[in-house]
Amino acid sequence: ENIFDRSRMAPKTPIKNEPVDLSKQKGCTPERNPITPVKLVDRPQPDPWTPTANLKMLVSAASPDMRDREKKKELFRPIENCEQSDTPDSLQYDMVDDSTVDEFEKQRPSRKQKSLGLLCQKFLARYPSYPLSAEKTTISLDEVASTLGVERRRIYDIVNVLESLHLVSRVAKNQYCWHGRHNLSQTLKMLQEAGELQYGELMTFFQHKEQDLDYKFGERKKEAIPDSQDTPLLDFSEPDCSSASANSRKDKSLRIMSQKFVMLFLVSKTKIVTLDVAAKILIEETQDTVDQSKFKTKVRRLYDIANVLTSLGLIKKVHVTEERGRKPAFKWIGPVEFPGNTDELSGHSPTSDPLPGTQRGAHVPYQICATGKQKFTRHASFNGTQLFEGTKRKVSSEPNSPCQERQDEYCSKMINLAAVCRQKIEEDTGNPSITSPLSILSLPGDSDFCVKPLPQAVFPVVPADMPSPSLPNGISSQTLHHSVPAACKTENEKPTMLPNQPFLCFPSSSLFMFCGGLQENNLRETLPTTGDMGNKSEESQAAVPPAACQKRSSQKCTSPSAPVYDEEPAAKKQIVEQSDVPLSLVVPKKPFESPKAESTPGSGCTSAVHLEDFNLDLTSPVAPKAADKESTKPLDSQEKEKQSQNKDPDEPSSGEEHISKENASQPFLPQYLYVQPTAGLSSFNFLVSANQAPGAISLAASPLPSLSVPCVMVPSAALASFPLVCSPAVTNPLSSVPDGSFSATTSMNLSMSGLASTTPVFIGTTAVVTPKVSSTPLVDPQQPALHLSPVVVRSCSAVKLDSPVCMGHPVTLLKLQQPSSTPLTPKSIRPARHEAFFKTPGSLGDNAAWKKNEGNQTRNASSAQRRLEISSTSTD
DNA sequence: CGATCCCGCCACATT
């Protein structure tokens, strides 16, 4: 009988209801007789099909009304009862119904009740919009699905969209981490920036003539879109980045679409986007083919996304009446301005990040990282932002200027590439998290965040994040370095010197160390040579750019792209730089930085800070308070930020002076600047590497080489106790050759003097310093070593150990990196160091972590970051 | 009848 019924009934609602009811019952009204309703429907069928039908009719009719008004319900009830009364069975049911009518109704209405939007609201209701920093909420898909009474598939729809906005991140299979909206503004900001690049023109165009859109759309679309963006974005297929894994394209769709969709809103002047326009824009694919079905499908997806966004309160449904008629559209009702955004972000304690970071360490998806970065970068973002805006405006308003256009295109391309790279990387790594390119872009983090928190707090964070990132950082940092050159402004591409540094943070006690990076070029070069790096390095680089872009300014964005592809960079970079100038110093746009961020992403859920790649000019080094966060960021940026924001440390000028002095006095050491702890930094002292001076110095000979270590932060106390802090940075030109040096440089050694807390830390490339005597000429020995490629470095390191001078470092290192006991290979060393930094005491469980790191180290540079996520520990 | 969009098949990815 049932079967029959179903055959008839089943078809539609009724059947659905049944299943639904069951599920719902779980969620909504557990138990009871919930089932009843279902039965009712079914049963009637058996005997008198008709009656049942009637009931259905009634119910269906009533249901809607019922929802709206209970009154109607009442009315209906009687009716229903009557009908039911006819059938005995029905009567019983009726009885039930009466009792459960409400429930019935609730459950009944089905379609709407089941809507994705509603489901999303339920989902969101389960988690705090602004979770405490410390608490990490993990979301189990299965659990949520069962709780909400829906199939898992639906949860994916929600989570994917949330993930695109960084509200959640995937931690593992079936596991997501809830981040809340803390980073939402940053994410939106990033999307906005990215959107301007990609869709600025388009949107403008559309808005002017929505009507015409259809027509022109095609034209327009071709014009605008092709250039800058879409294609790349859409097509992940590009071989470059992802040479390695290519494959899955799944990642793209919903998440990317979601980000793009949001971008459209952010870019739109009216903040209103019609579905058809969005669908058209979002159909990047090759041309117009398949329009119909594709378009239709796209729209369907957009509805899905829109439902989630609506639930988030970011958009609302509206109708645009145009000449042609009324078209469905959505209006952005979320935040429009993303100043520093620090508000929300800053508000949160940095700690939150760190915590999660540690756990995730390896797993953390890029996205997360990105978020972390964002936070970190905040300061930078300011700078970048401003610049950025200027740039943007130019772009949007004045697409004409060749330079800008180029930049734009370039940027977009870069972005796309970056995205692609990411994906690929993800694939490689296995982390799906990355998603859209945008996310990468978003990296820009806000430094504010970081800054605010006390350094201590920061530390923990750093460590957590750092670990994973560390490796990558080294790499990324290198890439970033390019930017440095830019900073130099020297016209040429040479990266020369800036201090790029990748830095390392070292929390032990309160010390932080940053290592300066090296040159990007070198890095790249080195990477490949080094070995592992090869593909991955590229990838990482690619990834980085976006982040950088976001952080800095649009300009950066452009630059980032460059980093992605080696080829492009030089010319473009130059262009970019020229155009933008001020920033130029800041960063060369080189996307490189961003890559770092990406790479680093591994950090804790949210926290992951990436080193963003800021390269700051050493000249203006300021002590970065937020060492932790900063660590993620490029030193320069940090410094700048600090300066601007905090003045705390020292005045920049003073800092510079110090540097110069140092340099003079200590040719080698110069790199650091010591910042006294002023108010803000009570306990910390910062050393910034000054040396890098630009280009002239080391770079001249070879751009790359240079040095690294930019800065070291040391707690004041520590300093006192501390004999020396050395930065490896070596600037030597020599190094340039090997570049690998960079790696070397990157690697820092930390040594803790006997006391962990107070002990001084040494960071630096191999060469660097001996803890005790900074002045010492260690350099010679070291430098050479540094110069060498990583391998060389390794050797050096080994040597160092042997040599008295060197010894100090290594030894210390060993201590720190217990796990790494093997100081050996250069690679290992580096990583270890990084790790050490990252991991620092605070965060982790250190030992284990360290060990893991060690393993990773070997791999290190190359894809380190990604890998970290996955399972760095393993080994290699 | 067009706008929405639920539902779940099924391919691909990951374990």
Add this chain to the structure above:
DNA sequence: AATGTGGCGGGATCG
């Protein structure tokens, strides 16, 4: 092979 993900589009509902 099993399970996780999520693209995709038929077709039911809504308005």
